[in-house]
Amino acid sequence: MTPELQHSPLEAAHQALGARLVPFAGWYMPVQYTSILAEHHAVRSQAGIFDISHMGQFIVSGPGCAAWLNRLLTNNIxxxxxxxxxxxxxxxxRGGVIDDLIAYRSGETEFFLVVNASMIEEDFFWLASHQDPDVILRNESELWAGMAVQGPRASAIFAAACPGEPLPPRNGYATTAAAAIVCRTGYTGEDGFEFFCPAAEAIAAWDGFIAAGASPCGLGARDTLRLEMGYPLNGNDLSPERSPIEAGLGFFVDLTKPDFIGRDVLLSQKSAGPAVKLCAIQYTDKGAPPRAHYPVLATDGTLLGELASGVLSPSLMTGIAMAYLPTAFSQLGTPLQIDVRGRQFPAIVVKKPFYKAK
Structure with a gap:
C-alpha cells in the first residue's frame, strides 16, 4: 500500500501560481512553475523562492546536548x-551516511537541526535510540513551514519583506520579532536565506517575498542549481553504504574529536585511502542529458560504475553528473564515457564546483 503523500502548507499558493506538483520524498511538491531553465536563471541572476516545508526541524536541548551531538555528528558542534x-x-x-543536515546553535544549551524530508522519521528514531538522559529531543517538523530565497538579490528582498529584521551573516541563525527563524544558508551556491515560520503564517510570508521580487521556483531548478555546485543529494550521492571520505566531504568531518559514530571506519579510510571517490563528471561535447543510474564506462568500454546524479546544466549548457569511481579513474582529466540508452557520450573527470557563482 502506497503511503499517503503529505501536503505543504504552501500548496494553495503553488496551485494559484500554476505550479506542476509531483510526489517527492513522501510529499506533494512543485517541480516547476514556468520552466526549469527560466527558474534556474532567475536564481543565478536575480532571486528565486523555493518551498522547503518538506524539510524536517528538530530541537535538541539540555545541559549535555552539545557533547551528545558531537558523538552523533561528524563536524565539531x-x-x-x-x-x-x-x-x-x-x-x-559502518561509516555510511544516514543523513546530511545543518545544525545551528540557537541557544547556549539548544540546537536547531534541519534534516532531509525523506529521513525525518529515521533520523529522529536514530537520535532517540541514542538519547542521553540529560538531552531533550523534539521533532517540530509538523509545526513549521519553510521557504528558501536564493540569488544575488536575496538580501535586498529580505530587507523589503522584513523591514528592521536581522539577516544573519553567512551560515548564521536569527529569530524575528514574530518568532520566525532565519538561516543564512541554501542549496544553490548563491547568497540567500532559509525562512521558517509557523505553518499558519506560511502563505503570507511566501506572498511577501514574491511581492518583494522573488520568483517562485520548483524542485527541478533546485536540482540543477545544487548539482552545478557539486552539492550532494542524500539518497543519490549519499547513502548508508558510502562514507563522507568516499563522498569527498572530509572537510565536514572532525577526526580530532575523540569519539563519534563511524569515526574508526573513517580513520582507516583516510589512512589507507578510499577505494572509490565521488567524482564530478562533465561532457566534452553535446549529448543526451545524463541521468542517475546511467552506466559510466572507461574508454575501452569497461564498466566503472553508474551515475549518482546527472542533469543538463542550464548555466554551462552541457551534461554534468557525479558518480562513485574507482580511485584509479578519479584523477582530474580522466576520460570516460556515459552510456545513455546504448549510446556513449565522451566525458571527463573535472573539479567541483562545475559552476562558480558570481
Whole structure:
C-alpha cells in the first residue's frame, strides 16, 4: 500500500501560481512553475523562492546536548558560537551516511537541526535510540513551514519583506520579532536565506517575498542549481553504504574529536585511502542529458560504475553528473564515457564546483 503523500502548507499558493506538483520524498511538491531553465536563471541572476516545508526541524536541548551531538555528528558542534550553523553528517557504525543536515546553535544549551524530508522519521528514531538522559529531543517538523530565497538579490528582498529584521551573516541563525527563524544558508551556491515560520503564517510570508521580487521556483531548478555546485543529494550521492571520505566531504568531518559514530571506519579510510571517490563528471561535447543510474564506462568500454546524479546544466549548457569511481579513474582529466540508452557520450573527470557563482 502506497503511503499517503503529505501536503505543504504552501500548496494553495503553488496551485494559484500554476505550479506542476509531483510526489517527492513522501510529499506533494512543485517541480516547476514556468520552466526549469527560466527558474534556474532567475536564481543565478536575480532571486528565486523555493518551498522547503518538506524539510524536517528538530530541537535538541539540555545541559549535555552539545557533547551528545558531537558523538552523533561528524563536524565539531563545539566550534559553533551562538547564532552560528554548520553542515554536518550523521553516520551509522559502518561509516555510511544516514543523513546530511545543518545544525545551528540557537541557544547556549539548544540546537536547531534541519534534516532531509525523506529521513525525518529515521533520523529522529536514530537520535532517540541514542538519547542521553540529560538531552531533550523534539521533532517540530509538523509545526513549521519553510521557504528558501536564493540569488544575488536575496538580501535586498529580505530587507523589503522584513523591514528592521536581522539577516544573519553567512551560515548564521536569527529569530524575528514574530518568532520566525532565519538561516543564512541554501542549496544553490548563491547568497540567500532559509525562512521558517509557523505553518499558519506560511502563505503570507511566501506572498511577501514574491511581492518583494522573488520568483517562485520548483524542485527541478533546485536540482540543477545544487548539482552545478557539486552539492550532494542524500539518497543519490549519499547513502548508508558510502562514507563522507568516499563522498569527498572530509572537510565536514572532525577526526580530532575523540569519539563519534563511524569515526574508526573513517580513520582507516583516510589512512589507507578510499577505494572509490565521488567524482564530478562533465561532457566534452553535446549529448543526451545524463541521468542517475546511467552506466559510466572507461574508454575501452569497461564498466566503472553508474551515475549518482546527472542533469543538463542550464548555466554551462552541457551534461554534468557525479558518480562513485574507482580511485584509479578519479584523477582530474580522466576520460570516460556515459552510456545513455546504448549510446556513449565522451566525458571527463573535472573539479567541483562545475559552476562558480558570481
Amino acid at each position: 563545539d566550534k559553533l558560537a551562538l547564532g552560528q550553523g554548520q553542515y554536518t553528517l550523521m553516520l551509522n557504525e
